[in-house]
Amino acid sequence: MYLEKGEDLFSGNPRNYLGMGKRKNNINQGIITTVETDNDNFWAYNNGITALVNNYHPNDETNEIIINGITIINGAQTTGAIGAAKTIENDFFIPARFIICNDPKIIEKIINNNNKQNEILPSDLRSNDKQQERLRRDFNKYPALFYSGGRRDDKVVRNKEVFDPYLVAQTLKAYHGDCVLAYNGKKILWDDDKEYNNVFIDQLTVEHIIYVYSLSRAIDEYKIRLKTKGETRTDSEEQQMMFLSKRGSKMLLIYAISETMENIVGSKINDSWQLRFKDCSDFDKLVKKWYDVIEVVLAFSGNLLPALEGGLKNKETAKKTVESVKAIIVAIQVTLKKQLKEFISMLKWK
Structure with a gap:
């Protein structure tokens, strides 16, 4: 017919x-x-x-x-x-x-x-995956935090820090080497089998998610702090604000911090997926502890700007700009280890 x-x-x-x-x-x-x-x-x-x-x-x-x-x-x-x-x-x-x-x-x-059915999202189709079930179960260790693992329902979550599944995947992807896909491929990370399995690996722990997600939240809050300063911002803060106002800046900054983390802590990190905070019970405290690290890396935000021209699109350009920042961090890593002593003492990576 x-x-x-x-x-x-x-x-x-x-x-x-x-x-x-x-x-x-x-x-x-x-x-x-x-x-x-x-x-x-x-x-x-x-x-x-x-x-x-x-x-x-x-x-x-x-x-x-x-x-x-x-x-x-x-x-x-x-x-x-x-x-x-x-x-x-x-x-x-x-x-x-x-x-x-x-x-x-x-x-x-x-x-x-x-014709008013709810749209089927990629995360809906992964919500019963063994990794999502495991992560939902493991998040129960932290009553103040909530992670749905892609499962949608009509329950209202009150008085908890809600971890958005899509942002979890994006921040993990950016931290582990591909800020371009993290920024541009929000749904791809859940939809494509290969990309999904590269993010939600067997070794992924709730503590590592908290570690990376708290960095993401800290960048958001740091930007808000700069914005509220308005005309009182210093020249360096104006440059930071200009950087953070550009599309893709957060994912690029997460990637830059990840790439410089060995130099920040002054120690070899054999497996970056093992990075976590020793105590994850106070999420707000962890967020605030990231501020000093963000401030250090943002001091060289001018070096990162070329990767954001026209949006974060080129993986090679992003890699080159981050390498230029890393070279500077290497030169001052002894000073940084002292400056960030308290933050470093909160971390565990072995």
Whole structure:
């Protein structure tokens, strides 16, 4: 019917078939692949269609349902993708609901309610992953902190520091070497199997998440402090404010701090995934302890600026700018070890 009637088949639907031209429509390609290679199970994989019809009645002799008039109000992507399949080897089942209704107000409500489903986010599909289940369980050690692991519900979390799953993945990715993807690939980190598994590794601990996430929060608060100073900002603070106001600056700064951490603590760090605070019970305290480190690295923010021209887009440029800052930090690391003695004493990396 779709091949014959085209978009007229969706006259009562808020959307027509969206095709496969954009990445977000890869689900339509997935439907086509299922139709062509695994359609015996299509009925179990797909939500099917909902259609308004004028009338229908069963024909017992032919074991068919005869339908008069039809508009598909939910299932345009399913219908269009099936119509776009190149080869269909055999007949297969599609879940379907046929609704008869002559009340215009009820019809409007049927159409609206059938097209108001919550968007399926990449994190939804990972929420039952073994790593997310483990991290949710391990976060219970810290009653003042909350991590959903991508699982959405309607519970209101009160009096807790809520760790946003997407920001957790972004900060971890930036800290461990790729600030460009961390900034530009928020959903990719959850959607792509390889990237997801590179972030949520078996060795990832709740304590390391707290360590990196507290740095992210500290950068946010440091920026707010500079902003509130207004006209009283010094020239160096003006330069820091200019840097932090640029797109991608936070992820670049997290990466820069990560790359200079050995020089800051004055010791070899064999496994950066082991970095954590000895005591994670007071999150606000940890955030404030990052201020001194942020101030040190931001003193050389001018060296990092080239990586932010037009937004944080080039991984090689980011790496070069961070290396230039690292070279300066190396030259003053003896002084830094004394200056940041209290912060260093709070860390554990072995």
